[in-house]
Amino acid sequence: MSDQLTQATSPQAIKDGFDQLGYVADQELATILFLSLNLRKPLLLEGNPGVGKTEVANILSNWLQLPLIRLQCYEGLDVSTAVYEWNYQKQLISIKIQEHSDKSEEEKTRFIFSEEFLLERPLLQAIRAKDVPPVLLIDEIDRADEEFEAFLLELLSAFQISIPELGTVKAVHKPLVILTSNRTRELGDALKRRCLYYWIPYPDREKEMQIVQKHMPGLEPQLIEQLVSFVQEVRQQEVDKVPGVAETLDWAQGLLALGFKNLSPESIETTLGCLLKSSDDIASFKGEVLSTLLEKIR
Amino acid sequence: MEPPIRYQSQEGLIDALVGFANMARVKGLNVGVEECLVGLAAAQLGTIKEKSSFRYALKAIFCCSPEDGELFDEIFDEYWGMEKVGFTSRMTYFNQSNMQRDPKGSVVMMGQGQTEEAERENKEITGANAVERLVKTDFSQVAQVDHAYLEALAWKLWKQMSLRLKRRQKRSIRKGRLDLRQTIRKSLASGGLPLQLQFKDRIQQKQRLVILLDVSGSMDKYSFFLLRFICALKAHFSQIEAFLFSTKLIRISEMLEPKLLDRTLVQLSKEANNWSSGTRIGDCFKEFNRSYAKRVLNGRSTVLILSDGLETGDPGELAKETSKIRLRTRQLIWLNPLKGMAGYEPIARGMKAAMPSIDVFRSAHNLQSILELENLLIHV
Numbered sequence: 001m002s003d004q005l006t007q008a009t010s011p012q013a014i015k016d017g018f019d020q021l022g023y024v025a026d027q028e029l030a031t032i033l034f035l036s037l038n039l040r041k042p043l044l045l046e047g048n049p050g051v052g053k054t055e056v057a058n059i060l061s062n063w064l065q066l067p068l069i070r071l072q073c074y075e076g077l078d079v080s081t082a083v084y085e086w087n088y089q090k091q092l093i094s095i096k097i098q099e100h101s102d103k104s105e106e107e108k109t110r111f112i113f114s115e116e117f118l119l120e121r122p123l124l125q126a127i128r129a130k131d132v133p134p135v136l137l138i139d140e141i142d143r144a145d146e147e148f149e150a151f152l153l154e155l156l157s158a159f160q161i162s163i164p165e166l167g168t169v170k171a172v173h174k175p176l177v178i179l180t181s182n183r184t185r186e187l188g189d190a191l192k193r194r195c196l197y198y199w200i201p202y203p204d205r206e207k208e209m210q211i212v213q214k215h216m217p218g219l220e221p222q223l224i225e226q227l228v229s230f231v232q233e234v235r236q237q238e239v240d241k242v243p244g245v246a247e248t249l250d251w252a253q254g255l256l257a258l259g260f261k262n263l264s265p266e267s268i269e270t271t272l273g274c275l276l277k278s279s280d281d282i283a284s285f286k287g288e289v290l291s292t293l294l295e296k297i298r
Numbered sequence: 299m300e301p302p303i304r305y306q307s308q309e310g311l312i313d314a315l316v317g318f319a320n321m322a323r324v325k326g327l328n329v330g331v332e333e334c335l336v337g338l339a340a341a342q343l344g345t346i347k348e349k350s351s352f353r354y355a356l357k358a359i360f361c362c363s364p365e366d367g368e369l370f371d372e373i374f375d376e377y378w379g380m381e382k383v384g385f386t387s388r389m390t391y392f393n394q395s396n397m398q399r400d401p402k403g404s405v406v407m408m409g410q411g412q413t414e415e416a417e418r419e420n421k422e423i424t425g426a427n428a429v430e431r432l433v434k435t436d437f438s439q440v441a442q443v444d445h446a447y448l449e450a451l452a453w454k455l456w457k458q459m460s461l462r463l464k465r466r467q468k469r470s471i472r473k474g475r476l477d478l479r480q481t482i483r484k485s486l487a488s489g490g491l492p493l494q495l496q497f498k499d500r501i502q503q504k505q506r507l508v509i510l511l512d513v514s515g516s517m518d519k520y521s522f523f524l525l526r527f528i529c530a531l532k533a534h535f536s537q538i539e540a541f542l543f544s545t546k547l548i549r550i551s552e553m554l555e556p557k558l559l560d561r562t563l564v565q566l567s568k569e570a571n572n573w574s575s576g577t578r579i580g581d582c583f584k585e586f587n588r589s590y591a592k593r594v595l596n597g598r599s600t601v602l603i604l605s606d607g608l609e610t611g612d613p614g615e616l617a618k619e620t621s622k623i624r625l626r627t628r629q630l631i632w633l634n635p636l637k638g639m640a641g642y643e644p645i646a647r648g649m650k651a652a653m654p655s656i657d658v659f660r661s662a663h664n665l666q667s668i669l670e671l672e673n674l675l676i677h678v
Binding site (some may be wrong): 010027039096189196 | 328330332333336339340343344345350351354355357358359361362363364366367491492493494495
């Protein structure tokens with residue numbers, strides 16, 4: 001185990017470390033992170049958008065002072081963008097330059113397929129990291145195709161990648177892998193079983209207040225209480241896009257910037273765009289609905 | 299904070315853990331040997347010192363979804379959390395039973411496991427049967443109690459189907475072939491070295507699905523579900539045109555957003571009451587041909603007609619207009635819920651008249667028959 005990881009001696013240490021960096025982790029998440037770090041098992045985080053899945057990886061890399069390598073998944077993601085690619089242009093030019101050299105054919109070929117011409121993409125970077133194990137964040141894995149998921153399965157169990165021209169590259173330091181998913185589709189069982197699983201729920205009122213407090217110490221406690229209660233209520237309503245913690249923070253920022261000290265119908269209506277991201281939702285929180293909600297949280 | 303847990307020997311812990319894993323498996327969690335081993339490693343890392351952290355650890359290892367999580371909590375409480383026998387003594391209990399090979403102890407546990415297994419099996423069979431039964435039930439025969447359940451099930455299955463269709467469509471649009479002409483032309487700048495490769499992109503063909511849904515009185519029971527089916531398709535097919543008809547034709551392509559669906563249905567049901575006097579399919583198709591066909595139909599579009607073909611107007615007119623639609627499209631699919639009835643023959647006047655123009659004639663009376671459409675729609 002590297003020096004960096006000795007920090008993660010107990011779930012409590014992780015919880016405190018995250019706390020200092022402004023991330024409120026509960027005991028459960030801290031325990032699971034502790035296991036993930038110590039057993040070197042990938043961690044799969046699922047949850048609705050905006051509950052802080054990606055942030056876990058950011059904070060982890062920050063806290064352990066390890067480099068973060070991020071792979072953003074999307075439909076159609078393939079090996080050449082995720083793992084490696086040969087630098088075709090450079091190879092061509094090199095062939096041209098070597099045209100009149102005395103090297104044998106074989107040497108020339110070996111040269112243009114050497115590491116110098118290899119373009120490392122995130123997964124290969126993570127495997128080849130030399131000094132310390134990196135934090136590898138595979139973001140929104142549910143967006144990638146199933147073929148890619150299958151490929152990942154292989155990578156996550158053996159931590160090696162084979163490149164036909166170069167041979168197999170084995171990880172010197174097993175990266176700390178964090179996968180996130182919005183659960184737009186169900187991931188394969190095989191992949192899930194390779195990972196520790198944690199569903200990040202929306203935070204409860206107390207936790208969310210802590211989070212806002214952490215991020216915006218300048219905000220009046222009374223306003224924090226009001227706005228968090230309001231958000232908690234909104235989540236209970238039928239809305240198109242349920243606001244996550246990220247939206248709560250945006251909103252708090254907006255209220256702070258405009259100097260509001262209290263939640264009132266006016267202050268809400270001018271800033272609601274920070275919280276609700278669909279025009280239908282915003283329209284549905286006008287007038288009477290708004291005043292009843294405000295009544296409720298008082 | 300819950301009290302720390304002590305166990306007297308490694309074997310005791312292993313026994314307890316294996317017992318727990320078995321129980322979890324019986325209850326429906328996907329737990330194997332691998333999970334057990336990881337669980338043991340987690341315990342050895344010290345998570346076992348507290349019940350809560352041990353719970354979190356095992357939960358992360360044993361569960362694969364938030365639903366699993368809920369089930370897990372129940373099982374965990376049941377197994378470790380027995381009120382009178384505390385967590386610690388439970389461990390010791392397992393320990394003893396292990397050391398003395400106490401048959402009684404294991405019988406208790408096994409017995410418990412088995413009854414639960416049997417129970418669950420029963421439940422599962424009825425559960426699976428219920429799904430199976432609903433999938434095959436004619437929409438018009440669905441009991442009021444099953445209605446909501448069927449609706450939810452249908453929505454889920456159709457969404458999956460729609461997503462699969464979309465994926466298949468997307469996947470075929472890959473980076474095209476190498477464009478040699480362009481590559482050579484661009485290579486002039488680098489003295490003949492083809493540095494910038496050019497690709498030919500496959501031209502994305504915009505295919506369109508046009509749906510005509512019969513909402514007349516005779517289709518009443520079916521149209522409710524079929525309309526939801528159209529909505530599910532709409533969510534993933536970008537090019538979809540939908541129309542309703544009974545005595546007149548209405549275009550509903552814009553009203554198909556899933557969240558507007560309830561509103562749409564209310565609005566439509568109000569109007570539908572005035573319509574149910576009879577179905578004039580021929581007239582409606584004529585209207586379709588006159589006002590919309592030129593815009594929404596082309597050589598690549600597929601037309602899906604959902605109707606029982608019970609025409610109260612002139613069958614000759616229906617035959618003429620159906621063949622007109624056929625001429626403008628690639629494929630005409632007619633789904634008739636009545637076809638699900640045993641011994642049904644398309645001899646109703648309207649249906650008989652339309653038959654010659656139809657490429658595919660299928661039933662659409664239950665969930666299964668609609669799910670089978672997937673094979674047809676792939677090629678849309």
